[in-house]
Amino acid sequence: MLLDGQRTIAHFDLDCFFVSVECLKDNSLKGKPLLVGGKSDRAVVAACSYEARTFGIHSAMPMKMALRLCPHAIIRGGDFDEYTHFSREVTDIIAGSAPLYEKSSIDEFYLDLTGMDKYFGSLKWTSELRQQIMKKTQLPISxxxxxxxxxxxVATNEAKPNGQLSIPFGQEKGFLAPMSVEKIPMVGKETAAQLRRRGVETVRTLSEIPVGLLEAWLGKNGISLWNKANGIDESPVVPYHEQKSISTENTFPTDTIDLGFIHSELVRMTEKIGFELRSQNRLTGCVTVKIRYSDFETVTKQLSIPYTSSDHVLLEKVKELFHRLYDRRLLIRLIGVRFSHLVSGNYQISLFDDTEDMISLYQAIDSIKSQFGWQYLMRGSSSAGKHEQQLQPYQKETMIMHKRYPKY
Structure with a gap:
């Protein structure tokens, strides 16, 4: 019997997604300590197998440190085209069956199955869907x-690797109680350390603390933690639509054929919405460029790409699309850039061949843009036609960074 307010939510998570895809491509890698990431001394680990984790290795760890912990680990550079392909394949399977689903990242999905128990039985249905995904993709999923x-x-995390777990309605608090506070989603090292300094080590203890006291300790985050510790979460499953996009366009004061100027505008626009993409912690899987000629004919061209939010990758695709699209050699009235097929995710996971320096560079640039505005720091190429001596200090600094990090 469905009680008032009772929901049924399924969470699917592809286990060690990048590693699993690499093992699917090369069966000999199964059961071995495998690292996915760049191979230089300053590269980082994008993903690692369970066997590698037993040595204390984790994602985002410097590759050099990971190899000290496990010298015999195998490194694979990563194939984001393949990861994107499999992510979309799983999405298609879920979309063809689920009444309502949310793609929360490249390898995670939430399904709202509320009311389905009246007809099929949610556990039976989700178990069959899981088997279908594994059969069609040959990938493990929890x-x-x-x-x-x-x-x-949390149940999915406890079911890993390649398992499933159902928590009956009304037993949420008891399920969470014996766990360490770090098991609660979004509880990082700093918050966990603050709680442990106050003697709070388990979810049970956390749930018994007066909510007002937690708020005094941790601010609004304290209220959220109290709810989570008591198994309360009212957040909805947000319907996933590939059509969601971030875009910008510019109508020029005067129609132009100055390709240097147009190129600089493409750089500026791509940087603008690239920063917006990273600010929302999203990745894009499709780039579209739009041109409107002086006779008002409007043409667009789009390209599906591996999920990313890295400016240097997006700029390459935007330029490629523009040159493929611009074939009339007429004056241009307007250009536009759009990123669509958005999923949640951190841009660092796409930087397989990049170093700690590159990641730090992106973080520093985004930090400056967050404080002062996206337009404060731009590539020197977005100021085409200006002599270097005329550039603003932040533009000169960008040119210096570009010389040091040519991929950026």
């Missing part, structure tokens, strides 16, 4: 089923 998103995600 499943958690509960009354809300947070508990279902």
């Amino acid at each position: 499943l958690g089923l509960a009354s809300n998103k947070m508990v279902s995600k």
Whole structure:
């Protein structure tokens, strides 16, 4: 019987996604300590196998340090085209079956199955969907089923690797109680350390602390933590639509054929929405460029790409599309750039061949843009036609960074 307010939420998570795809491509890698990432001394680990984790290796760790912990680890450079392909294949399978689903990242999905127990039985249905995904993709995937998103995600983590776990309605608090506070989603090292300094080590202890006291300790985050510790999460499953996009366009004061100027505008526009993409912690899987000629004919061309939010990757695709699209040699009235097929995700995971320096550079640039505005720091190429002596200090600094990091 479905009680008032009772929901049924499933969480699917592809286990060690990048590693699993690499093992699918090369079966000899199974059961071995495998690292996915760049191979230089200053590269970082994008993903690692369970066997590698036993040595203390984790994602975002410098590759050099990972190899000290496990000298015999195998390194694969990463194939984001393949990862994107499999992510979309799983998305298509879920979209063809689920009444309502959310793609929360490249390898995670939430499904709202509320009311389905009246007809099929949610656990049976999700188990069959999981088997279907594994059969069609040959990839391991774990499943958690509960009354809300947070508990279902924790259940999935407990079911890994390649398992499933269902938490009956009303048993959420008891399920979470014996766990360490770090098991609660979004509890990082700093928050966990603050709680442990106050003697709070388990979710049970956290759930018993007065919510007002937690708020005094941690601010609004304290209220959220109290709810999570008590198995409460009202956040909805947000319907996934590939059509969601971030875009910008510019109508020129005077129609132009100055390709140097147009190129600089493409750089400026791509940087603008690239920063917006990273600010929302999203990746794009499709780039579109739009041209409107002086006779008002409007043409567009789009390209599906591996999920990314890295400016140097996006700029390459935007330029490629523009040169493929611009074939009339007429004056241009307007240009536009759009990123679509958005998924949640951190841009660092696409930087397989980049170093700690490159990641730090992106973080520093985004930090400056967050404080002062996206337009404060731009590539020197977005100021085409200006002599270097006429550039603003931040533009000169960008040119210096570009010389040091040519890929950027």
